[in-house]
Amino acid sequence: MGPKGRLLITLKSKDMVRLMMASQDSALPEPFTKIKGAERTWDKAREDDGGGKISWVKERNSIPDPDAEGLNGAPLAKQLEEGGNLELSPSPVQGEKHLIMLQTVHLKEGEDELQAVSQLNIQQQSGVHMVVQRGASVLQPLVVVQQGVGAQPNLPTGVAISIQDGVYTFHDVEVMQINVLQEKVQAKDEEKQSLDKPPGMLLIKIDRSKDLHAVEGKVQQLPPNEEGREKDIFTVEKAKILSCKAKDDMSMSHCEHKEQEEQAVIKNTDTLEAQKNTQHRKKGEKVIFHCDLCAFTSLRLSSLNRHMKTHSDEKPHMCHLCLKAFRTVTLLRNHVNTHTGTRPYKCSDCEMAFVTSGELARHRRYKHTLEKPFKCSMCKYSSVEASKLKRHIRSHTGERPYNCYLCSYASKDTYKLKRHMVTHSGEKPYECYVCQARFTQSGTMKIHILQKHSENVPRYQCPHCNTFIARKSDLGVHLRNLHSYLTVATKCRYCEALFHERYALIQHRKTHRNEKRFKCDQCSYACKQERHLIVHKRTHTGEKPFTCVCCSKCFRQKQLLTVHFRKYHDSNFKPTVYECPKCGKGYSRWLLTWDHSKMFPL
DNA sequence: ATGACCAACGCCCTCTGCTGGACGTAA
DNA sequence: ATTACGTCCAGCAGAGGGCGTTGGTCAT
Numbered sequence: 001m002g003p004k005g006r007l008l009i010t011l012k013s014k015d016m017v018r019l020m021m022a023s024q025d026s027a028l029p030e031p032f033t034k035i036k037g038a039e040r041t042w043d044k045a046r047e048d049d050g051g052g053k054i055s056w057v058k059e060r061n062s063i064p065d066p067d068a069e070g071l072n073g074a075p076l077a078k079q080l081e082e083g084g085n086l087e088l089s090p091s092p093v094q095g096e097k098h099l100i101m102l103q104t105v106h107l108k109e110g111e112d113e114l115q116a117v118s119q120l121n122i123q124q125q126s127g128v129h130m131v132v133q134r135g136a137s138v139l140q141p142l143v144v145v146q147q148g149v150g151a152q153p154n155l156p157t158g159v160a161i162s163i164q165d166g167v168y169t170f171h172d173v174e175v176m177q178i179n180v181l182q183e184k185v186q187a188k189d190e191e192k193q194s195l196d197k198p199p200g201m202l203l204i205k206i207d208r209s210k211d212l213h214a215v216e217g218k219v220q221q222l223p224p225n226e227e228g229r230e231k232d233i234f235t236v237e238k239a240k241i242l243s244c245k246a247k248d249d250m251s252m253s254h255c256e257h258k259e260q261e262e263q264a265v266i267k268n269t270d271t272l273e274a275q276k277n278t279q280h281r282k283k284g285e286k287v288i289f290h291c292d293l294c295a296f297t298s299l300r301l302s303s304l305n306r307h308m309k310t311h312s313d314e315k316p317h318m319c320h321l322c323l324k325a326f327r328t329v330t331l332l333r334n335h336v337n338t339h340t341g342t343r344p345y346k347c348s349d350c351e352m353a354f355v356t357s358g359e360l361a362r363h364r365r366y367k368h369t370l371e372k373p374f375k376c377s378m379c380k381y382s383s384v385e386a387s388k389l390k391r392h393i394r395s396h397t398g399e400r401p402y403n404c405y406l407c408s409y410a411s412k413d414t415y416k417l418k419r420h421m422v423t424h425s426g427e428k429p430y431e432c433y434v435c436q437a438r439f440t441q442s443g444t445m446k447i448h449i450l451q452k453h454s455e456n457v458p459r460y461q462c463p464h465c466n467t468f469i470a471r472k473s474d475l476g477v478h479l480r481n482l483h484s485y486l487t488v489a490t491k492c493r494y495c496e497a498l499f500h501e502r503y504a505l506i507q508h509r510k511t512h513r514n515e516k517r518f519k520c521d522q523c524s525y526a527c528k529q530e531r532h533l534i535v536h537k538r539t540h541t542g543e544k545p546f547t548c549v550c551c552s553k554c555f556r557q558k559q560l561l562t563v564h565f566r567k568y569h570d571s572n573f574k575p576t577v578y579e580c581p582k583c584g585k586g587y588s589r590w591l592l593t594w595d596h597s598k599m600f601p602l
Numbered sequence: 603a604t605g606a607c608c609a610a611c612g613c614c615c616t617c618t619g620c621t622g623g624a625c626g627t628a629a
Numbered sequence: 630a631t632t633a634c635g636t637c638c639a640g641c642a643g644a645g646g647g648c649g650t651t652g653g654t655c656a657t
Contacts, residue, residue: 352648358607359648366647381645387610388645395644409642415613416642423641437639443616444639451638467635473619474636481635506634 447471465503482506 343353345360349368354360365371365384372382374389378396383389391413394400400410402417406424411417419441422429428438430445434453439445451457451470459468460475464483469475482503489498490505499505520533522540535557538544544554546561550569555561578593579586585596 355649356606358609359650361607363648383645384647385610387612388647390610392645412643414611415615416644418613420642440640441642442614443618444641446616448639469635470637473621474638476619477621478635 343355345355345357346353347360347363347368349364352360352363352367354363362384372384374384374386375382376389376392376396378393381389381392383392394412400412402411402414404410404417404420404424406421409417409420411420422440428440430439430442431437432439432445432449432453434449437445437448439448457470459470460472461468462475462478462483464479467478469478483501486500486502489500490502491498492505492508497508499508520536520540522537525533525536538556544556546555546558547553548555548561548564548569550565553564555564580593580596582597586593
């Protein structure tokens, strides 16, 4: 099949290039093959097409050859840079492989014969497959798969043009309008256009003249390159085109069609069977709209369309204060309120005020009504918010979804993991304003300041023993160590008393402190310490276990041997001399000096 | 298109309690 | 001198409260 189509496309940016140069021979670029978290491929997507969903179509070869030629023979890139219209026409070689899918557009007054087409399945001799649906007043083409570009006797208002197996989208094409300029669609232009194109050529013009850039004067008018994105949904007269862009840059296309009964059949298919299905849909039949990028479904097409924006990076509403962009005016307004401090929702019971009514309602549940609708089935815990109950339940299940990548620690919530990571960094973010000591946690610093730098430091009194302890946690340790019940009673080492509480045992033991509980069984000697009794008993046995290594003299006590050794065998030994302060006479013991000094009058 | 409402996520905070090293004191 | 032990203290984690923000749905 030779070249049968020619595209005249007004571009807004160079992004168009990759659409223009789509070629089925090209490899599918990686970013277009995956959906975040889904690993969905285009092949899979196409398999899914049979499910009656809004379908996506494949874009290939997103990177064009800058030297490729347009219709007029000039390099495409150059044509684009010049900002003009880009005309494409499949070359004789490439003709059947070039592929552009345009979901258009175009209803003109007096073209009732087109509007009368409710669901038009076009697979004319040219090979173009089209599924066109009719709304109450809007005739829209759906995704179109065609087998070749060519003249269409009854070309509808919308058209997607493809060649062979490929279908390509305008997912990020910043165009506002597409006009289909084709012989039988716009007969008036036929003669003129036919001068510029080969017979059977399809000419599509994308007209940006109707771009709507203003954001209704809400906050700030966006620069054209931003605001235009919002208008990837563009309208030509009564028809609409929706072109969506997934977050991962994967192209997809959805056409929107609002029917009178809020029902629709959305189908993109290159199979005749599916096309039949669209035609045979019964009136009144419920249709569920599926998002091809997530599990979202809706009975309303409008809901799906709004949902599809969530898969888009489009954020046309920009804060004029911080340049942060938002998808909706409401989000932007709430954000701006955070700058301005505007909090319209004031609590009637306290001074708090909030940006949204939801915040106020939640605040009132926390602080005033104390309503806690989320109740744990395993304990008495209840919470104001579902997320808190979810977090709480992890304390029952032990689930720890947040893993530290540096150690084996796993946390039950993100904050604990973040706090834990400080232990790896060694960071101590909290500094005492008095002594500049640093701490890892604010609570640790707080108690430091309280106990080191505050007056009237609170102390915690043990309810059992009147002990005062600085920290409550240490009081817990105290209670655990000294006042917990011991199942196995402990016997006093000095008597037969038994105690189940360690504190009581210690107190009892103290009663033995000053008593001469160690008694000699051979005489009346008694003493406080057992070691003294042992030494005493040697007077009965005659044992002298300490022997001098120099003279073999034996002693009952170690200290006696030490004194002996120093006095008789240590040449460096200098005996201590206690001198009388009045006459200078020396004595070996202080007591003798003291007795001597009594001789002198005061 | 917009606002109201609700749900969900995320962040930060406090309170709490356990742990182990440092230190002082009694035995 | 040594040992045992209680308290002090900082580090750290568990649990939960409170609020900011964003997204989805629905009604208008």
